[in-house]
Amino acid sequence: MATPKISIRGLKKRFGSKIVLDGVDLDIGVAESVVVIGGSGTGKSVLLKCILGLLEPEDGSIKIDGQEVVGMRGREREAINTKFGMLFQSAALFDSMRVWENVAFGLIAAQKLPKAEAKKIAIEKLGQVGLPPQTGELYPAELSGGMKKRVGLARAIATQPEIIFFDEPTTGLDPIMSDVINDLIVECVHVLGASALSITHDMASCRKIANRVAMLYQGKIIWDGPVAQIDHSNNPFVDQFIHGRAEGPIRMQIPV
Amino acid sequence: MNPLATIGRFAIAFLQRIGAVAFFASRAVSHCVRPPFYLRHVGLQMMEIGYYSLPVVGMTALFTGMVLALQSYTGFARFSAEGAVATVVVVSITRELGPVIAGLMVAGRIGASMAAEIGTMRVTEQIDALHTLSTNPMKYLVAPRIIAGAAMLPLLVLVADIIGVFGGYIVGVYKLDFNAGTYLKQTFDYLEVMDVVSGLVKASVFGFIISLMGCYHGYNSDGGAQGVGRATTNAVVSASILILVFNYGITEIFFSGR
């Protein structure tokens, strides 16, 4: 079997006494789109941040193209990070810069493109996420929540990275725009050959963009399989989650 | 409660903090001297620190020089040493008051804004986003501010020195009836190069401290708006205290032998 693009083994992360990830095992193949589902606060965003090196896991291994990245620092880490594009859950746009400068940031910083050329690509990427060129001249504070999300998405894919992380790409978007974004993610994977790891609570989006689905529960991946099997997983946790039922083995901690 | 244990805990926390700041400082400095350099950012920060602080620093320097002349005149009159006023003004301004007052004013103005800006970027994940866009935030955010701080404060202090001496001159000539020529002569006759140089060295160190504290507290802030508020306060308070501590230390180094 070919080396997976990302290979995670026994990943553990805690904040103080709160254990968030408790031995996560997950592989993402080349040009594969994996969607992680799981309840709010189960550590999905933390998982992405550990892979990106923004959080330091306590234990476990993360290999990118077969190379161990846990504990990697400095120049080496920066070099690895050029492979990634990330859409943050909160978009995390640079609020001191115009929208197009946000999208062009990676092109100028990592690929050393001249400004004019980077701007052209940025405007084009904005078009792909359904934003007109005039939006490029605005500042992030002047955008709606869904528009910010789309700018964040344009920024994540602008450099055509090999690995793209989408943290809730369709949250806050209307159903039609969600579908446009789903198509765009599928295109990134199928046409550009990127490996994608997405997080979503939107099951329609999940079915559309995923090759494989993994469910995170209590710090572990409790189910992992092709998207076609998600309805026949025979896993009560997955069943409850994808049908959004309050009754089932997953108990939301609501103090009585 | 064991009081010794409490003191011990405080001491350990204090030493840990010093270690963390020293580590941050060494990282920041190492990024200041290794490419790539963000020259545009250095320029912007220089404008912000040097140019936009001029009114505040100029005003404080002017009134400090004025009150210094007035106070030393009334004080020295008690032992008929009024003639020393001009010398006292220029020496105190260049050695001490110019750098310290400019440092404290800039700490309030710039230290606070750096901590708030970088702190906000931290809590809104913009610093994380920089990482994912192959940009090292230490190099992109911190290094330009440190360079600009250490480079601009001496210039600012030079201007403050001139304005402060001018303030003393105004009070000396127009209020205390010194002869203008004599006042100027006394100002420059006893002034030594070392007086000015020591003041500028202090200024550069203070500029470094202000930027370092602003960036350190901003960079390590957490907990949303409250955390950013805390970072801002801490940046100003710690920079101000460190300025006074280092001021004593540098004075000791320059002038203790004489």
Ligand SMILES: Nc1ncnc2c1ncn2[C@@H]1O[C@H](COP(=O)(O)OP(=O)(O)OP(=O)(O)O)[C@@H](O)[C@H]1O
């Ligand atoms: N920097 C941090 N410091 C302390 N605790 C944290 C931090 N980041 C996340 N956590 C905790 O880790 C847990 C997982 O957070 P995470 O953001 O990964 O959730 P999530 O699965 O992405 O949820 P959602 O679907 O709501 O985005 C939460 O309980 C949160 O309180």
Ligand SMILES: [Mg+2]
């Ligand atoms: Mg999340």
